[in-house]
Amino acid sequence: MIALVDCNNFYASCERLFQPHLADKPVVVLSNNDGCVIARSDEAKAIGIEMGAPAFLMEEMLRSHDVAIFSSNYTLYGSMSDRVMKTLQMHCHTVEVYSIDEAFLYLYDMPHIHYEDYAIQLRAAVKATGIPVSIGIAPTKTLAKLANRYAKQYKKAVGVHVLDSPAKINEVLSCSAIDDIWGVGPQYTKMLQQHGFKTAMDLVRAPEEWVRKNMTVVGQRMLNELKGIPCIEMETVIAPRKNITVARSFGQLLSDKTDIAEALANYTAIAARKLRKQHSCARVINVFLQTNNFRQKDPQYYRSINLQLPVPTSSTAELLQYATKALDLIYRPHYNFKKIGIILMELAPDNQVQSGLFDQVNRPRDQRLMTALDAINRSWDGKELVKFGRQSGNRRWKLRQEKLSPCYTTRLQDVLTINI
Amino acid sequence: MEETIQRLAKTSMIIPFYKIVAAGFPSPAQDYGEPEIDLSKVLQPNPTSTYIIRIKGDSMREANMPDGCLAVVDRSIRPYSGAIVVAVLNGEFTVKRLVKAGRNWVLHPENPFYKPILISEDADFQVWGVITHTIVDQK
Numbered sequence: 001m002i003a004l005v006d007c008n009n010f011y012a013s014c015e016r017l018f019q020p021h022l023a024d025k026p027v028v029v030l031s032n033n034d035g036c037v038i039a040r041s042d043e044a045k046a047i048g049i050e051m052g053a054p055a056f057l058m059e060e061m062l063r064s065h066d067v068a069i070f071s072s073n074y075t076l077y078g079s080m081s082d083r084v085m086k087t088l089q090m091h092c093h094t095v096e097v098y099s100i101d102e103a104f105l106y107l108y109d110m111p112h113i114h115y116e117d118y119a120i121q122l123r124a125a126v127k128a129t130g131i132p133v134s135i136g137i138a139p140t141k142t143l144a145k146l147a148n149r150y151a152k153q154y155k156k157a158v159g160v161h162v163l164d165s166p167a168k169i170n171e172v173l174s175c176s177a178i179d180d181i182w183g184v185g186p187q188y189t190k191m192l193q194q195h196g197f198k199t200a201m202d203l204v205r206a207p208e209e210w211v212r213k214n215m216t217v218v219g220q221r222m223l224n225e226l227k228g229i230p231c232i233e234m235e236t237v238i239a240p241r242k243n244i245t246v247a248r249s250f251g252q253l254l255s256d257k258t259d260i261a262e263a264l265a266n267y268t269a270i271a272a273r274k275l276r277k278q279h280s281c282a283r284v285i286n287v288f289l290q291t292n293n294f295r296q297k298d299p300q301y302y303r304s305i306n307l308q309l310p311v312p313t314s315s316t317a318e319l320l321q322y323a324t325k326a327l328d329l330i331y332r333p334h335y336n337f338k339k340i341g342i343i344l345m346e347l348a349p350d351n352q353v354q355s356g357l358f359d360q361v362n363r364p365r366d367q368r369l370m371t372a373l374d375a376i377n378r379s380w381d382g383k384e385l386v387k388f389g390r391q392s393g394n395r396r397w398k399l400r401q402e403k404l405s406p407c408y409t410t411r412l413q414d415v416l417t418i419n420i
Numbered sequence: 421m422e423e424t425i426q427r428l429a430k431t432s433m434i435i436p437f438y439k440i441v442a443a444g445f446p447s448p449a450q451d452y453g454e455p456e457i458d459l460s461k462v463l464q465p466n467p468t469s470t471y472i473i474r475i476k477g478d479s480m481r482e483a484n485m486p487d488g489c490l491a492v493v494d495r496s497i498r499p500y501s502g503a504i505v506v507a508v509l510n511g512e513f514t515v516k517r518l519v520k521a522g523r524n525w526v527l528h529p530e531n532p533f534y535k536p537i538l539i540s541e542d543a544d545f546q547v548w549g550v551i552t553h554t555i556v557d558q559k
Contacts, residue, residue, distance in 0.1 A: 129469050
């Protein structure tokens with residue numbers, strides 16, 4: 001059997017843990033730059049707040065319903081996610097962290113447990129972190145996803161649903177819509193609905209031939225999974241990423257090159273740190289710059305450029321040099337720019353780098369410098385204590401985060417303060 | 421010649437210099453090494469359910485909890501009579517000693533200038549976590 005553990009309204013639950021007066025109130029979390037709604041509590045869903053709704057269009061509604069609004073605090077959510085995942089790992093050997101708030105647990109090597117009791121205990125253990133979860137257990141990942149949904153919808157008080165008999169599987173299949181199935185996106189949904197499919201059960205009853213013809217091998221696999229035959233493996237090793245992108249909208253529109261260069265320098269530093277963390281080097285960088293295409297009155301501009309590095313590198317200093325060069329090539333004055341980004345590409349392991357014959361860079365020295373930089377910045381409560389000169393300036397690019405909650409779990413000056 | 425240089429460039433590698441090894445006598449202590457005492461293990465045996473909070477106010481002064489001190493809260497411990505708890509009473513946090521008095525539960529301050537709070541049956545009450553340690557700066 002496989003369990004899917006999913007945190008209930010994860011971002012809202014993180015915020016509520018430290019503000020219990022919000023327990024029954026609608027809570028929403030906004031995207032970077034406080035742009036649109038990316039997470040909602042059940043109460044916020046109930047009053048009709050849609051996912052992705054732009055915050056500025058709903059100000060009146062949010063106020064009239066006394067909705068608690070938060071900027072996204074990924075430092076907090078990351079730390080809470082870590083606590084949840086570590087707790088799961090204490091209860092199961094094979095845990096696949098599927099996303100910030102979901103994990104698959106492989107239970108086939110624990111055949112003697114009583115699944116329902118196990119899930120109830122697990123749920124209580126995770127609850128001690130402060131985050132409520134729902135658990136679905138089934139023979140396959142795809143069914144575990146549906147079981148989890150079922151638990152959330154119909155068994156809220158227990159928060160657990162186990163598909164341990166054909167009857168239970170059929171019941172869940174019959175009350176799951178076609179687009180509730182893991183892997184069925186908008187396109188398949190449309191196609192299947194056109195052919196008269198409504199529930200997951202309808203798909204299971206379809207002839208295999210038809211599924212293979214219309215949904216390729218992906219559909220075949222889905223069909224098997226829904227029938228209880230495991231086809232999707234557990235993925236417990238995180239493969240190093242093939243590209244690293246850091247791109248963010250500015251807190252306000254920017255035209256001045258110095259302001260934009262400062263943003264790019266900071267994004268480059270973040271990307272370089274990620275690169276070193278996975279022990280890779282980049283061979284190619286891409287820098288792109290764009291205006292806000294929602295502002296139709298403004299003249300529009302978009303350009304992106306690739307630069308090949310002479311020797312693959314992970315040094316912030318060197319990447320900054322090329323990023324700056326890229327910006328020189330694509331920047332044009334008098335536009336209102338909204339966003340800049342850097343993509344590090346053609347990544348290779350950092351121990352397989354061939355240095356060029358005419359390479360002027362002192363690579364061992366750079367590497368030691370970067371190691372020291374990372375070590376210092378890691379040990380200072382999340383603050384970037386040591387950085388490059390190009391990263392400092394008047395910070396006009398900074399994200400808008402007007403409703404940011406404290407980083408309760410990672411910064412001593414931000415811990416929960418209780419008046420007694 | 422060029423071929424040789426290229427081959428050398430391909431096969432050369434950096435060997436990091438890790439640790440100083442005594443070239444003379446080996447240390448007689450080397451087989452008896454143990455890790456240093458780790459305070460975080462003492463203060464938070466259950467790290468995933470433990471939170472650090474700061475106390476403001478003096479209602480718990482006589483329980484070694486002066487104004488401004490830090491406290492360690494473990495949410496995995498079941499609350500019991502006599503425990504100092506972080507409680508949520510009608511949506512507000514407080515820290516008091518949880519005491520069972522007959523059939524009722526009371527939030528008991530540790531300062532004679534404060535009154536105990538009787539938890540009425542219709543109160544919205546919940547124990548958030550149990551305080552296991554306080555950290556007081558003695559400087």
